Amino acid sequence: MNAVTIVRHIAGYAVGISIFFMLIPWGLLLLSIHADPVIGVGIFEVSIVRTVVSALILTPGVVFMLWSNAALFLIGKGGPTDGLGIAISPRTRHLVIRGPYRYSRNPMVFGALSGYFAFAVYLDSAAALLTLAAFVPLIVAYLKATEEKRLERDFGEEYRAYRRRVSMIFPLPPRRD
Numbered sequence: 001m002n003a004v005t006i007v008r009h010i011a012g013y014a015v016g017i018s019i020f021f022m023l024i025p026w027g028l029l030l031l032s033i034h035a036d037p038v039i040g041v042g043i044f045e046v047s048i049v050r051t052v053v054s055a056l057i058l059t060p061g062v063v064f065m066l067w068s069n070a071a072l073f074l075i076g077k078g079g080p081t082d083g084l085g086i087a088i089s090p091r092t093r094h095l096v097i098r099g100p101y102r103y104s105r106n107p108m109v110f111g112a113l114s115g116y117f118a119f120a121v122y123l124d125s126a127a128a129l130l131t132l133a134a135f136v137p138l139i140v141a142y143l144k145a146t147e148e149k150r151l152e153r154d155f156g157e158e159y160r161a162y163r164r165r166v167s168m169i170f171p172l173p174p175r176r177d
């Protein structure tokens with residue numbers, strides 16, 4: 001791996017971490033602080049219940065996020081940071097259909113959403129949960145309009161067959177063709 005590729009991987013992870021692990025959770029926290037008092041609705045009264053439920057939601061999400069990043073790097077020979085037509089990390093050279101990608105075409109999205117929903121539950125934030133639920137259809141539309149089109153262009157029939165077999169976001173056993 002040459003120096004430019006290494007720098008692109010580092011930049012991709014830096015951008016991804018900044019957006020998905022800092023900016024979005026910060027926004028959810030601010031939403032919770034400012035909107036929940038207006039709404040006046042909690043989710044779980046007992047903090048231990050919130051903690052346990054949050055951990056149960058978060059754990060598979062973290063597993064899928066780490067596993068999918070490793071699969072993209074090791075199998076796909078690329079990175080995850082590609083959005084709005086801009087590839088910060090090197091794009092994958094091989095269609096990754098093993099590991100977590102056997103169960104979900106977007107295991108990182110599943111992992112991130114799991115993390116955000118877990119955080120919203122932990123915060124006892126109805127506003128954050130409602131906002132996240134409203135964003136899921138937008139995320140699906142974005143994935144269909146951008147990432148799926150790029151993958152179909154890059155990998156053709158191999159991707160189309162994969163798309164028919166594998167769930168878009170939520171991990172499920174693959175369907176038979």
